[in-house]
Amino acid sequence: MSFRGLMILLTALCAVLFAASLLIGPAGFGIGESLSALFGGQGDAITLVMQEIRLPRALLGVMVGVSLGMSGAALQGYLRNPLAEPGLIGVSSSAALGAVIAMQTGFAKTVAFTLPILGITTELTMGLPLAGLAGAVVSVLLILFLSGPRGNSLTLILAGIAISALAGALTSLVLNLSPNPYAIYEIVFWMMGSLANRSFSHVWIALPFMAVGWVMLARLGRGLDALTLGEDAAEALGIRLTRLRLTMVIGVAACVGAATAVSGAIGFVGLVVPHILRPLVQARPSALLWASALGGAAMVLAADVFVRVILPEQDLKLGVLMALIGAPLFLHLLYKTRRAMA
Amino acid sequence: MSVLRPYSKPAFAAVLAAAVSTAAPLSAQDIDPPARVVSMNLCTDQLAMLLAAPGQLLSVSYVALDPLSSAMADEAQDYVINHGGAEEIYLLQPDLVLAFEWSDPIAISMLRRLGIRVEQVPNAYSLADIGPNIRLVGGLLGRAAEAEAMATAYESRLAELTTPDETGPRAAFYGANGVSSGTWSMSHQLVTAAGFHHIADELQITAAGQLPLEMLVLADPDIVFSPELYAGASQAESILDHPAYRAVAKDAGAFTTSATWDCGTPLVIEALEDLHAARDRILQEETAE
Incomplete structure (x- = not known):
């Protein structure tokens, strides 16, 4: 399949899943009813449900999916290691730690902007995604420092386990110290991720950070392609490796930090999606970045539709589904990597 | 936006207190009421605080201090606070421990093994279960007459408000x-x-x-x-x-x-009174429109 064909196919898949995400929910409306409520604006209950509950949820599904898919592809391309994934190497859990600290200290409610969005004056507080970004930056830098520029599998995974465990423990500690009795139950949200009950304020606070991240990651393409030939060859081709590295760090941190701040740590997207799509783009990192963006969106949307179909009343966490799909694949990759290393 | 934040706390509590104080002193069948009572659950805390004789109740659970959960948070400050652990309760040397139907079974069985009398108060599933629970706790505390008076006051007010x-x-x-x-x-x-x-x-x-x-x-x-x-x-x-x-x-x-909603105690009467006020207000607004 040509790259163009693949992209058209993935776009169509995303569009179908986006529509499904809008149309499937505990309150069963007819398709016509839903669509007229979505685009109309009579202010009745169905309009409120479509415009304020389902639309932001579906949009966030796309945004989070694009962010996680691209981040996975970028990390794998840069480290030239198929096991690199923001969830597995602790970037997501570090971002969650940042977000949790921001919520408990009240920083989440700071850095306020009042913006007229679509004609409505909306107050947005950027503390939450900023803190998620900060957590993510720290962990990406740590990972790069620990695993070295070549991304040795063993150190990469071990460093990831250590960072994940530490960030997860600190997240639990912060939530346990909270005077709020519900905070403890949120450990599940921050570790498993969910899009339930997200609103447009989550869309608006995440979007600017994600947009910066997407632009940064999209610009990595040529550098990552050159890097497949080795670092020396890449430098000979005029790629400035330090700059490439910096762009990658900021791009991944912005994407994962913002995504985690609004939806919790959703793992395995960045692992599974590039893995499935890599053969279809002839393992070209630049093409894989774009394909993974769409693939990630499709995967998160699909998972978010599934959790509503399987257990509509229960708010099953997205991470549960992702791990069910992703963990066996991860084991398979690990097995293959071990054989390659032996 | 009509934010109804009713708070008429002392009203029914005063009625209850009057009912308890006018009741007869210890009746004949309760010759030996427990003298050191520890309660380890929010709801038994409140029943015990309402019913116990002065000095009889020694300790209540830490949740009783939380004004968001406990309708008697102020009163609870006069007692030793426990966290429902077997060890700390045993050290208080109680002769009666009041627990809830669903209190930690491990702590309860350990206390019983140590020879402490633990009585479990069943959950009030309905407003009608509250009267029997008042009588039960009253009987355990040797305050049957007071409990009867309180339960009767509760039941007649409940009938009015239903x-x-x-x-x-x-x-x-x-x-x-x-x-x-x-x-x-x-x-x-x-x-x-x-x-x-x-x-x-x-x-x-x-x-x-x-x-x-x-x-x-x-x-x-x-x-x-x-x-x-x-x-x-x-x-x-x-x-x-x-x-x-x-x-x-x-x-x-x-x-x-408010916290009066959280437990099957006679204080739910206050919640009911608030609800009636809220309902009247809604109906008034409807007629005004």
């Missing part, structure tokens, strides 16, 4: 994590007794559980009951900040439930 009305204003519960009450809950009994129509009836929700926000929006209630928010932030409670929820609560009128 005015079910299927066509009354439509009420919904919504709290942290989108958890709503079902028809098996005490909250359901309270609102239906006060003449509201609980949307859980229409949605056929029996046990408490998560109600998707969109179902709440579609149910279009006349009043939404939600608990007071705790200090410190939580994602769970942030659902009450969701624009769709705020739109419903704004249309419907929000009612913050």
Whole structure:
């Protein structure tokens, strides 16, 4: 399949899943009813449900999916290691730690902007995604420092386990110290991720950070392609490796930090999606970045539709589904990597 | 937005106190009432504080201090605080421990093994279960006559305040994590007794559980009951900040439930009185329109 064909196919898949995400929910409306409520604006209950509950949820599904898919592809391309994934190497859990600290200290409610969005004056507080970004930056830098520029599998995974465990423990500690009795139950949200009950304020606070991240990651393409030939060859081709590295760090941190701040740590997207799509783009990192963006969106949307179909009343966490799909694949990759290393 | 935040706390509590003080002293069958009583559950804490003779109740649970959960948080400050652990309760050397039906079975069995008398008070599933529970705790404390007076006062006031009305204003519960009450809950009994129509009836929700926000929006209630928010932030409670929820609560009128809702004690009468006031206000607003 040509790259163009693949992209058209993935776009169509995303569009179908986006529509499904809008149309499937505990309150069963007819398709016509839903669509007229979505685009109309009579202010009745169905309009409120479509415009304020389902639309932001579906949009966030796309945004989070694009962010996680691209981040996975970028990390794998840069480290030239198929096991690199923001969830597995602790970037997501570090971002969650940042977000949790921001919520408990009240920083989440700071850095306020009042913006007229679509004609409505909306107050947005950027503390939450900023803190998620900060957590993510720290962990990406740590990972790069620990695993070295070549991304040795063993150190990469071990460093990831250590960072994940530490960030997860600190997240639990912060939530346990909270005077709020519900905070403890949120450990599940921050570790498993969910899009339930997200609103447009989550869309608006995440979007600017994600947009910066997407632009940064999209610009990595040529550098990552050159890097497949080795670092020396890449430098000979005029790629400035330090700059490439910096762009990658900021791009991944912005994407994962913002995504985690609004939806919790959703793992395995960045692992599974590039893995499935890599053969279809002839393992070209630049093409894989774009394909993974769409693939990630499709995967998160699909998972978010599934959790509503399987257990509509229960708010099953997205991470549960992702791990069910992703963990066996991860084991398979690990097995293959071990054989390659032996 | 009509925010109803009723608080008429001393009213029924005063009636109860009067009932207890006018009752006869220790009756003949309770020759040897326990002298060192420890309660390890929020609801038994409150029943014990209402019923015990001065100096009889030694300790209540730490939850009794939390004004968001405990209708008697001020009173609880006069007691030793326990955390429901077997060791700390044993060290208080009680001759009676009051526990709840669902209190930690491990702590209870350990206390019993150590020779401490532990009595478990059954959960009040309905407003009608509260009278028998008052009498039960009163009997255990050797305060049967006081308990009888309190239970009778409770039951007659309950009868006055029970005015079910299927066509009354439509009420919904919504709290942290989108958890709503079902028809098996005490909250359901309270609102239906006060003449509201609980949307859980229409949605056929029996046990408490998560109600998707969109179902709440579609149910279009006349009043939404939600608990007071705790200090410190939580994602769970942030659902009450969701624009769709705020739109419903704004249309419907929000009612913050207080700690008197949380336990099957005679203090639910105060909750019922608040509910009647809220209902009258809604009906007045409707006629005004």
